[in-house]
Amino acid sequence: MNVNPTIHDVARAAGVSIKTVSNVLNDNPKVGPETRLRIRRLVDEMGYRPNLSARGLRSGKTGVIGLAVPSLRETYFAELADSVIRAAAKKGLRVVIEQTNGDRDLEIATLSGGQMRFIDGLLFSPAAIGQQDVDVLTTNDPLVLLGERIFGGPTDHVTMHNTSSARAAVEHLLNIGRTKIALIGAPEQPADEASSANLRERGYRQALENSAIGIDPRLVVRGGTWHRETGVAAIRRLRESNVDFDAVFALNDTLALGALRALAQYGLRVPQDVAVMGFDNIDEGRFSLPSLTSVDPGRDEIAETAVALLVNRIQEKDEKAAPKTVKSGFRIVQRESTGFADGDGRTLLST
Amino acid sequence: MNVNPTIHDVARAAGVSIKTVSNVLNDNPKVGPETRLRIRRLVDEMGYRPNLSARGLRSGKTGVIGLAVPSLRETYFAELADSVIRAAAKKGLRVVIEQTNGDRDLEIATLSGGQMRFIDGLLFSPAAIGQQDVDVLTTNDPLVLLGERIFGGPTDHVTMHNTSSARAAVEHLLNIGRTKIALIGAPEQPADEASSANLRERGYRQALENSAIGIDPRLVVRGGTWHRETGVAAIRRLRESNVDFDAVFALNDTLALGALRALAQYGLRVPQDVAVMGFDNIDEGRFSLPSLTSVDPGRDEIAETAVALLVNRIQEKDEKAAPKTVKSGFRIVQRESTGFADGDGRTLLST
DNA sequence: CTCGCTATGTACAACGTTGTACCTTTTGGG
DNA sequence: CCCAAAAGGTACAACGTTGTACATAGCGAG
Numbered sequence: 001m002n003v004n005p006t007i008h009d010v011a012r013a014a015g016v017s018i019k020t021v022s023n024v025l026n027d028n029p030k031v032g033p034e035t036r037l038r039i040r041r042l043v044d045e046m047g048y049r050p051n052l053s054a055r056g057l058r059s060g061k062t063g064v065i066g067l068a069v070p071s072l073r074e075t076y077f078a079e080l081a082d083s084v085i086r087a088a089a090k091k092g093l094r095v096v097i098e099q100t101n102g103d104r105d106l107e108i109a110t111l112s113g114g115q116m117r118f119i120d121g122l123l124f125s126p127a128a129i130g131q132q133d134v135d136v137l138t139t140n141d142p143l144v145l146l147g148e149r150i151f152g153g154p155t156d157h158v159t160m161h162n163t164s165s166a167r168a169a170v171e172h173l174l175n176i177g178r179t180k181i182a183l184i185g186a187p188e189q190p191a192d193e194a195s196s197a198n199l200r201e202r203g204y205r206q207a208l209e210n211s212a213i214g215i216d217p218r219l220v221v222r223g224g225t226w227h228r229e230t231g232v233a234a235i236r237r238l239r240e241s242n243v244d245f246d247a248v249f250a251l252n253d254t255l256a257l258g259a260l261r262a263l264a265q266y267g268l269r270v271p272q273d274v275a276v277m278g279f280d281n282i283d284e285g286r287f288s289l290p291s292l293t294s295v296d297p298g299r300d301e302i303a304e305t306a307v308a309l310l311v312n313r314i315q316e317k318d319e320k321a322a323p324k325t326v327k328s329g330f331r332i333v334q335r336e337s338t339g340f341a342d343g344d345g346r347t348l349l350s351t
Numbered sequence: 352m353n354v355n356p357t358i359h360d361v362a363r364a365a366g367v368s369i370k371t372v373s374n375v376l377n378d379n380p381k382v383g384p385e386t387r388l389r390i391r392r393l394v395d396e397m398g399y400r401p402n403l404s405a406r407g408l409r410s411g412k413t414g415v416i417g418l419a420v421p422s423l424r425e426t427y428f429a430e431l432a433d434s435v436i437r438a439a440a441k442k443g444l445r446v447v448i449e450q451t452n453g454d455r456d457l458e459i460a461t462l463s464g465g466q467m468r469f470i471d472g473l474l475f476s477p478a479a480i481g482q483q484d485v486d487v488l489t490t491n492d493p494l495v496l497l498g499e500r501i502f503g504g505p506t507d508h509v510t511m512h513n514t515s516s517a518r519a520a521v522e523h524l525l526n527i528g529r530t531k532i533a534l535i536g537a538p539e540q541p542a543d544e545a546s547s548a549n550l551r552e553r554g555y556r557q558a559l560e561n562s563a564i565g566i567d568p569r570l571v572v573r574g575g576t577w578h579r580e581t582g583v584a585a586i587r588r589l590r591e592s593n594v595d596f597d598a599v600f601a602l603n604d605t606l607a608l609g610a611l612r613a614l615a616q617y618g619l620r621v622p623q624d625v626a627v628m629g630f631d632n633i634d635e636g637r638f639s640l641p642s643l644t645s646v647d648p649g650r651d652e653i654a655e656t657a658v659a660l661l662v663n664r665i666q667e668k669d670e671k672a673a674p675k676t677v678k679s680g681f682r683i684v685q686r687e688s689t690g691f692a693d694g695d696g697r698t699l700l701s702t
Numbered sequence: 703c704t705c706g707c708t709a710t711g712t713a714c715a716a717c718g719t720t721g722t723a724c725c726t727t728t729t730g731g732g
Numbered sequence: 733c734c735c736a737a738a739a740g741g742t743a744c745a746a747c748g749t750t751g752t753a754c755a756t757a758g759c760g761a762g
Contacts, residue, residue, distance in 0.1 A: 003491065004468065006718055017742050022720060032740055052469030053407030054718035057747050062404060062469075064415075064447065071433060073634065078429035082422060085450050096415065096447050099436050117355065117748095118403035118413075140354065228638040261638050283424065287579040287612050289640045357748055368712050373750060383710060405748035408717050468718095 005046045013046065014039050025050060056118075065310060066122040068098040068110045074226075075254060075282045077125070080146075083303035084123060091311055093120075102225075104128035111136050111143075121310045126150060130193045142313035144306050148196045156309040157325040160297040161351065162196055165330040166203025167210075169277050169295050170249055172332055172348060174211055176339055178247035178275055181208065182219040184234035184259060185226055185251035200251050200279065218243040226251065231258020239266055246274055253278035253285050256292055260337065264289075276337040286344065290336030293345070298328040356397045364397065365390050376401060407469075416661060417473040419449040419461045425577070426605060426633045428476070431497075434654035435474060442662055444471075453576075455479035462487050462494075472661045477501060481544045493664035495657050499547045507660040508676040511648045512702065513547055516681040517554025518561075520628050520646050521600055523683055523699060525562055527690055529598035529626055532559070533570040535585035535610060536577050536602030551602050551630065569594040577602065582609020590617055597625055598689075604629035604636050607643055611688065615640075627688040637695065641687030644696070649679040 011018040023031045024039045056062035067084050069077040085095045100106045107129050121142030126149045137153045145157040173181050183204050187197035208215050221237050224230035250256035256278030268274050270290050278285055278294040285292035305326050335345040362369040374382050375390040407413035418435050420428040436446045451457045458480050472493030477500045488504045496508040524532050534555050538548035559566050572588050575581035601607035607629030619625050621641050629636055629645040636643035656677050686696040
């Protein structure tokens with residue numbers, strides 16, 4: 001019994017037809033109780049495990065979905081992948097992870113790639129393609145878009161309240177009395193596309209324009225990837241430009257963590273001299289020095305919703321339903337970097 | 352052309368047999384140059400993409416490997432997954448990630464699970480099973496073990512120099528003049544199994560026993576998962592027990608980062624009052640406050656080696672080669688937490 | 703001009719599973 | 733006691749691909 005047994009081997013051993021074995025495996029009703037039991041036992045004994053390629057070929061479903069993200073090295077996506085794998089596991093699905101490295105060609109290749117004849121559907125988090133590429137999303141294969149960059153496309157879409165949560169974040173900084181609020185991680189070109197960066201910048205502008213304060217362009221640091229280095233560099237730029245600031249809104253947490261480090265190097269105390277607000281609420285922010293106030297976009301909710309939508313699309317028989325867009329709720333978790341110094345932080349606002 | 356074309360559709364359109372199309376797709380030589388070109392063009396035009404289930408069924412290979420890790424929420428494993436996906440992509444393989452949550456039953460299920468009839472092979476990083484479970488590794492399916500916990504098993508194994516690198520790490524702390532070196536993240540029961548924790552603790556003990564200093568059991572904090580919280584708690588335990596310490600060796604970086612935070616809360620300066628050494632060299636450690644000296648186990652090397660070994664096993668025809676064990680090199684990267692305050696840190700020692 | 707080779711291609715089976723259609727026995731109601 | 737229907741099962745094809753074995757044409761050497 002050293003080689004993998006097939007359904008034929010089990011059937012032969014049980015003295016029944018292969019279809020009966022198949023029926024047992026799939027819990028089809030047309031099998032007598034004692035036959036069922038006997039076959040179950042044999043399956044265990046022989047170590048039979050169905051061949052998913054064969055099953056996939058016959059039934060057109062593999063039980064595997066794809067998740068395309070820029071890179072698991074970016075903490076947000078690692079945590080998102082964790083949530084997606086858990087959500088998928090609950091539905092009996094496995095997840096193949098494809099890293100696109102934020103490369104446009106790779107993203108397009110992933111969307112139209114050979115891969116699609118193997119996975120039942122794809123969760124796709126774009127980082128490079130934009131509104132002008134909306135037609136590459138037109139496909140018969142189940143596809144759910146995650147995040148921003150493309151709106152009104154032909155697919156389901158799970159996104160977050162980028163603008164309003166960013167506005168709420170900046171309002172929190174205003175509420176604690178800050179008036180010179182720097183923005184870091186802002187897009188290279190303001191408002192050139194529906195990226196997370198642009199949508200969040202819009203929230204920043206709205207909050208400041210609604211207040212009496214208004215925008216000081218010197219406080220907006222543009223450019224760079226959303227990594228820790230960029231956060232460090234942004235603070236350096238602000239210092240070198242001699243502009244005064246008492247708060248920093250970083251468009252994601254890794255930027256904010258880089259900023260925390262740079263601020264400390266300049267001898268600026270957080271939150272006394274400068275308050276810092278991040279975005280994403282990654283685990284790391286609970287343990288930084290100081291711990292980081294952040295916008296929590298609800299990763300688990302995003303993942304569960306996205307997987308549920310994808311499963312619906314996969315099961316969809318003939319007529320396709322119109323594309324759905326779901327926005328997950330958000331909350332703001334206040335921690336030390338904006339002056340709340342107790343344990344795990346507190347939820348300030350939630351939708 | 353709204354439905355996915357098969358090789359039959361392409362063959363019909365080209366006026367050739369399906370086998371000729373197949374030959375083109377697989378770069379088999381027996382096709383004339385102009386036929387080849389014509390079929391290539393049709394494949395592109397029609398958007399033909401091979402069905403991997405069918406290919407997998409026929410050829411027994413799917414081009415997909417599995418990676419089983421405790422959780423992508425643990426930074427080390429997220430970065431390892433990144434490296435593995437990259438290494439696999441170079442060989443034309445995709446990666447399904449299975450999270451075992453450090454759960455023994457889940458780990459065993461993953462090893463013997465239905466999954467194995469679908470992936471070509473598995474990279475398995477155990478967190479719960481141990482030497483006593485060595486027989487669950489006995490399988491015909493290609494399997495490469497990553498990390499510790501089981502040695503001398505029936506499979507290939509990629510591991511690191513846990514003990515000697517930990518010894519080198521502690522020697523570094525001794526070299527900078529520290530004598531009261533705490534150990535955090537130590538195993539619950541000393542030396543009960545070949546876990547990373549035990550092997551690294553052994554290195555700690557060797558370094559101290561080789562010096563004139565010896566072990567002070569009050570400096571060894573046992574128990575807890577290797578997360579930031581545990582690092583925080585460990586420092587609290589040390590403070591509450593009133594034992595004096597001038598350095599901390601954390602058995603992984605997240606522990607160390609938790610420790611950094613707790614030390615700051617107690618007003619202890621790093622490295623002036625307490626030097627801190629981590630293990631894993633995750634990205635985050637380059638931007639913590641202060642940046643973290645750490646043992647770099649060479650994730651990329653580990654991933655490349657593991658994938659290469661797995662590919663060899665997958666291609667293995669009849670007789671199986673004896674199991675191989677490969678140990679990756681390590682280096683120690685010194686940063687601010689042990690007194691080196693310049694840019695990206697410096698490599699102290701490398702193998 | 704014919705043999706044998708190479709170059710190019712074809713037909714068919716097989717991989718392991720599930721869906722469809724059918725067949726046989728038992729069972730119970732009239 | 734007979735017949736219909738339910739219960740339990742079977743046989744065969746099909747999913748899309750690739751390996752094996754064979755077919756045909758063209759061409760150069762003898």
